[in-house]
Amino acid sequence: MPRGPGDDRAPGRGGGDGLVSEGSCGADARRDRPRSPGAAALMLLLPATMFHLLLVARSGPARLLGPPPYLPGPEALWSPQMLLLWFTWLGLQAALYLLPARKVAEGQELKDKSRLRYPINGNPIYDFFLGRELNPRIWSFDFKYFCELRPGLIGWVLINLALLMQEAELRGSPSLAMWLVNGFQLLYVGDALWHEEAVLTTMDITHDGFGFMLAFGDLAWVPFTYSLQAQFLLHHPQPLGLPMASVICLINAVGYYIFRGANSQKNTFRKNPSDPRVAGLETIPTATGRQLLVSGWWGVVRHPNYLGDLIMALAWSLPCGVSHLLPYFYLLYFTSLLVHREARDEQQCLRKYGLAWHEYCRRVPYRILPYVY
Numbered sequence: 001m002p003r004g005p006g007d008d009r010a011p012g013r014g015g016g017d018g019l020v021s022e023g024s025c026g027a028d029a030r031r032d033r034p035r036s037p038g039a040a041a042l043m044l045l046l047p048a049t050m051f052h053l054l055l056v057a058r059s060g061p062a063r064l065l066g067p068p069p070y071l072p073g074p075e076a077l078w079s080p081q082m083l084l085l086w087f088t089w090l091g092l093q094a095a096l097y098l099l100p101a102r103k104v105a106e107g108q109e110l111k112d113k114s115r116l117r118y119p120i121n122g123n124p125i126y127d128f129f130l131g132r133e134l135n136p137r138i139w140s141f142d143f144k145y146f147c148e149l150r151p152g153l154i155g156w157v158l159i160n161l162a163l164l165m166q167e168a169e170l171r172g173s174p175s176l177a178m179w180l181v182n183g184f185q186l187l188y189v190g191d192a193l194w195h196e197e198a199v200l201t202t203m204d205i206t207h208d209g210f211g212f213m214l215a216f217g218d219l220a221w222v223p224f225t226y227s228l229q230a231q232f233l234l235h236h237p238q239p240l241g242l243p244m245a246s247v248i249c250l251i252n253a254v255g256y257y258i259f260r261g262a263n264s265q266k267n268t269f270r271k272n273p274s275d276p277r278v279a280g281l282e283t284i285p286t287a288t289g290r291q292l293l294v295s296g297w298w299g300v301v302r303h304p305n306y307l308g309d310l311i312m313a314l315a316w317s318l319p320c321g322v323s324h325l326l327p328y329f330y331l332l333y334f335t336s337l338l339v340h341r342e343a344r345d346e347q348q349c350l351r352k353y354g355l356a357w358h359e360y361c362r363r364v365p366y367r368i369l370p371y372v373y
């Protein structure tokens, strides 16, 4: 194919193939490229490394260093069906790539000063997931605010209650572990509803759009994933003695004390810094006029409320014993959610408060767990 004026493809071997034309595409790009003998080695080494890793991963010993555990025969390496599947996948991606783009971006300037144009059509997917509309309302009905607390959280404790009643039918009475999980999570949801107004200060309401993540999160993820411990206990009864139950109750109480104490302290301070309950706390002034608490709970770590929430998440899993990982899914998921959330909040606070936030980070160096993270 003849080379056009803006064509910046790396020229081919030259001669009659039309891929190399003097002048219009500027100097032969190959002359600009450093000669790298490693390139040839990498073309052999990279596929071999990936192949070795895949063989080791599916072998028993899974020993990374050393020869591959076995070399599959040619029949395991060639499959017309897999080849068709691979081309189907590529075709699907190409079709998605060719979808009408909401946005067309220009690439970096080329040698001939032109710029290629690229369709950016991944945005609709991102927008759909994170949402565009910050306050989706019909008249006074706020969909995001409604979904954040009511159908999902109340649905969660109703599912828990149904599972507790089902265990009573199945075994004559609910187990102590089921009572604990139901009680802890009822406390958590009741607390959220009691402090409903505090939701208005969360980043979901103030910053995030109402897209798939929050819609699915509120209406499906919360009721059906957050009730996993109760679901597990119905099908896997766990013996739980009073001493261990007492320890677990203490863990949940400590978590709730930190969670509630930190949230109430910050929300009270934000509502009225002169409130006698928070007036004596040390603060850092910011250019926005708002102050940052740097003593009390918010002087221990930068997100003490997350720490309390995570301690409660542990207390919710412990009644399920330690024989299965499933009941600890919520703790694992929630830890990653709060770590990511904390990072997002940090960025937002850094933008809001600038040097004051740097000073806060200097004086309160840990994010969630004292002396750890």
Ligand SMILES: NC(=O)C1=CN([C@@H]2O[C@H](COP(=O)(O)OP(=O)(O)OC[C@H]3O[C@@H](n4cnc5c(N)ncnc54)[C@H](OP(=O)(O)O)[C@@H]3O)[C@@H](O)[C@H]2O)C=CC1
Binding pocket: 201, 202, 203, 204, 259, 263, 266, 269, 270, 290, 291, 292, 293, 294, 298, 302, 303, 305, 306, 309, 337, 341, 345, 348, 349
């Ligand atoms: N169970 C679950 O699935 C989830 C539970 N949660 C819980 O929800 C609760 C709310 O969490 P979240 O919505 O993330 O936000 P937070 O309640 O942690 O609020 C963060 C905001 O608080 C303000 N702030 C931060 N540091 C200070 C300080 N030192 N002094 C004064 N103000 C400060 C900033 O806002 P500004 O300065 O603008 O006021 C910041 O953006 C938490 O307890 C969390 O554990 C959260 C997500 C999921």
Ligand SMILES: CC(C)CCC[C@@H](C)[C@H]1CC=C2C3=C(CC[C@@]21C)[C@@]1(C)CC[C@H](O)C[C@@H]1CC3
Binding pocket: 148, 149, 188, 191, 192, 199, 202, 204, 213, 214, 216, 217, 218, 221, 222
């Ligand atoms: C599906 C995704 C992987 C994750 C979805 C996350 C959502 C389930 C959570 C995002 C922030 C939430 C908050 C709460 C519930 C879970 C979601 C919606 C609370 C209402 C829980 C009770 C607390 O007292 C306040 C929380 C505000 C944030």
